[in-house]
Amino acid sequence: MKGKIEQIRKQLTAFHDRMQSDATDDARLAELRVQAEEIVGQMQAVSDSMKTRVEQIQARLGTLGEPPAPGQPPEAPAVTEERNRLLNERSQLNLIVDDAGNLSNSATQLANNITNVRRMLFAQTLFRHTEITGDLFAEAGSDFIDEIHRFRGTLGSWISFVFRFKQFQLLSAIALSLGAAALLLWGGYRLFGRFLRRNGDGDPSYLKRLSVVFWSTIIQTVALAAFLSATYLFFDGFNILRPDVAPIIATVFGFIWFVNFVWKLTYGVFSPNAPEWRLVRITNRGAKLLTVAVLTMAIVNGLGYVLAAVSEALNSPLVLTIVKSLISSVIVGLLLIAISFIRPSMRQEEDADAYGHAWPRVVAIPLRVLGALLILAVLTGYVGLAAFAATQIILTGAVFVLIYVGFLSGKSISKQGAFKNTIVGRRLAQHNKFNEVALDQTGLIAGLGIYAFALMFGIPMILITWGFQIADIESWFFRFFTEIRIGNVSISIVGIFAGILLFGFGYLITRWVQKWIDGNVLARSQVDLGVRNSVRTGIGYLGVGLAILVGVSAAGINLSSFALVASALSVGIGFGLQNIVSNFVSGLILLVERPFKVGDHVVTGATEGIVKRISVRATEIETFRKQSIIVPNSDLINSPVGNWTHRNKIGRSEVPVAVSYDADPDQVMKILLELVEQVPEVLRNPEPHVEFLSFGPSSLNFELRFHLPDMGEGMRIRNELRIAILKRFRQEGIEIPFPQQEIVLHRGKPILPEEGDARGGA
Known part of the structure; x- marks a missing residue:
């Protein structure tokens, strides 16, 4: 461990030296900052591991106790030896922890210094002031002619070198790059092919138009980026690129991607040749003019960066780079002002072939202000700021438009009832039998996925255009997905996703085991339904519990960090959840x-x-x-x-019967037994019998009692017996009487309250 710390100390010293030498290279400074932050993470891990061991040693020393004071009986030699060994180890660990903390502080300070240097470099680049004079353009003109000759010689010698010595490597690199791009493009068309093609008769729906613009722009842009990136990497890997040509080739590839991205998005939104696919309500003439203007701005701005890269690679004078950026910024500003005077607006009742109307003021005025500000920045000498602003207006504006289109697409597809009308929705309904509710929920999930994808695609592009390096973005994404600290609690997005996936996998395994045991083992053992349900439920509880433990462990959540909060809330939660816990335990008992x-x-x-x-x-x-x-x-x-069915389904059933006082009780009992014996479902053991229950007010009351093997059949059998009894009694002339009452009326003089009883009664 000491050797590793010493090696990191030397590495930090080398980083300090590199920061001084690369003070003007933002890309290398970004890489140095990422490496310094990695050192901070390593030292933090070393410190945490050492502190854990120190705490263990401290606990053991507390168990051993203090050494005996003078005059007290000596302790065992083994105890003394262990205490001394632990004290020595603790001292060494404390030294390592201190060194790790110092190195972590140094690395943090280095990372902060690099951040400050990059911030100053960015500000200096933007706000560098240049005097705009006639001599500036004259000097730039002569330097430009010299640069053309040197560029022609450099490019010619490189091409000659490649075709003479690297022809096979060049063809191999291009073939591999085309293969990578074709594979990505084929996969994109396989997955999203229906969203990339403008097919179908009639006017497409708004959701269809949004989907075509969003996915066609992304898939084709990503495919081109894969091809260009792979080509550059293969060129570099096969040693085709020379140091003086590599930055020019990289900038040209970036220019091609930039123009293609703006073209695909502009063509998708304005759709100059297919008004039925247009996302905005403008005239055909306006769509064509806007497409040409936006594409021209992208080409001019991109060429400015390509020419600047050529000047930097050939070590041309700085004045030449300034004039190139000046010209491209002025052209972009003039184009913005020109766009504000285009008349693309179309009223509700007008046809797309109409001449059009002027922009609303809320659009025209900002365009003119932006164009004027670009030209004003150039005239006042802030060429770098003007070039940066022009790039943001074009590229950042295009990215924001793409994100907005993605949001609109996600919003449209997540509306209630919208997803079922899509191709995917119809397939899910046809092949997977999704109902309307399931399709709406799937559409909501798809909409959220499109939101997330649009942000994941757009935010890095915006950050790059604002001066952030790829190393910065990679570092942020890595830290976001692997380690988010909230106080002393560390959360990993990747770990959480892994935990969720493992929990889902464990849940599916549990369901499969439940189904297999219930359908094979228990079903073949002829176990009753109650036992099968208990076993299936118990397996479900056990499997889900294990899946939760595995998921939490995979997520890397340290539950000990929540121990204090959990203990503080346990009493209140216990009172609040006591009924739920009681029901849960009762369910297990059942x-x-x-x-x-x-x-x-x-x-x-x-x-x-x-x-x-x-x-x-x-x-x-x-x-x-x-x-x-x-x-x-x-x-x-x-x-x-x-x-009623605890051990079996056998149960007794009763049919009460009432007959008149004229009926023969023995005959009635005989008839009832004859009828019940004709029912095959009635058990013969215990045998049916008839009880003479009572003498009623107007009837003799009997009750026919019999046992059935299944209590569930009792209602049907009792109904059939009542019908049979009624028919038999009618045949035998046995009457089932109505309830009767005798009312006795006493006639005589009424007794008034104030008169006495003449009869002497009370």
């Missing part, structure tokens, strides 16, 4: 003890029905009127529950 199972006929309180589902919190009981009642599990544990 699954283990199984006082009832799914499909049982139970009675609890005023609820009677069939158990449909037993979950961790409650049990669902369906009444015979098809009403679902959710009963908390704790109520089922703490209250009496009657189960």
Whole structure:
């Protein structure tokens, strides 16, 4: 560890020297800053690991206790030896932690110094003042002629060198680059081909137009970027590029990509030759003029950077670079002013072939102001600021337009009922049987995905145009996805996604195991439905619990960091969740003890029905009127529950019968037994019997009692028996009487309250 720290110390010293030598190279300064931040991370990891070991040593020393004071009995030699060894190790670790902290501070200071140097370099480049005089243009003209001759000689010698000594490498690099671009383009067309082609009859929908513009611009731009990047890397890898030609080739490739990007986006938005695909309501003439003007601005601005790169590669005088940027900025400013005078607007009732109307003032005035400010910046000598602003107006404006189109596309596709009308939505509905709700939810997810993709594509491009280096963006993305610190808590986006994926995988495995055990092992063992449900639920709880543990571990979440907060909230949460915990524990008890199972006929309180589902919190009981009642599990544990089908489905059923007093009781009992014996579902053991229950006010009351193998068939069998009894009684002349009452009326003189009873009664 000491050797590693010493090596990093030497590396930091070398970084200081490189910062002084590369003080004007922003790209190398960005790389140095990233490397310095990596050193900070390494030292932080070393310090954390050492501190953990120091804490362990401190805990062990506390267990061993202090050495005995003079005059006290000596301790065991092994204890003394261990204490001395731990004290020595702690001292060495503290030294390492101090060195790591010092190196971390030095690296942090170096990174901050590099940031300040880059900020100053950026400001100096933008706000460098140049006196605009006639001598400046005269000097630039003579230097430009000399530069043309030197550029011709440099380019000719490089081409001659390549064709004489690197012809095979050149062809190989171009072939590999074309292969990489073709593969990416083929994959893009395979995935998004329907979004890239303008096909179909009639007017396409607004969502279709947005999708075509957004995805065609991105796919074709990315494919071209892959081709150009791969070409440059292969050229460099095969040693085709010379140091004086490499920056020129890189800038030319960037110019090609820049112009192509602006052209694809402009053509998609304005659609000069296909008004039905146009995203904005402008005339055909206005669309063509705007397309030409925007593309011209992109070409002029890009050529300014290419010519500046040529001047830098050939070590031309600075005045030549200034004049090139001056000319391109003035042209862009004039084009902006010219665009403000185009008449592209079209009223609601007008045709696309109309001449058009002037821009609204909210558009025309800003265009003129921007153009005038560019020209004013050039005339006052701030050429660098004007060139930077011109680039931002074109490139950053194009990127913002692309992001906005992506947002509009995501918003349109996430509207309720919109996704089902897309090609993907129709396929999901046809092949995967997605219903309308599932399609709407899928459309919402697709819209959010388009939002995220637009930002992921656009934000890095904007940052690059604003002077940030690729190394900066890579560092930010790496830190964002691998380590986000909130206080002492470190969160990794990649780790969280990995945890979510592992949890999802564990959940799917759990469901598959549940289905396999239930459909193969338990089904073949002829286990009843209640046992199968209990086993399936138990496996689900166990699998989901393990999946959660694996997911949390993979996410790298240190739960000990939340221990203090959890302990502080545990009492309040315990009181608030005690009913939920009670129901959860009760649910586990019901699954283990199984006082009832799914499909049982139970009675609890005023609820009677069939158990449909037993979950961790409650049990669902369906009444015979098809009403679902959710009963908390704790109520089922703490209250009496009657189960008609606990061990089996055998149950007794009764049919009450009332006959007149004129009927023969023996004949009635004989008829009832004959009828019940004709029912095949009635059990013979225990045998059916008839009870003479009572002498009613107007009838003799009997009750036919019999047992059935399945209580669920009781209603049907009782109905059939009642019909058979009624028919048989009519045949035998046995009457089923109506309820009768005798009313006795006493006639006599009414007794008034103030008169006595003449009869002497009370």
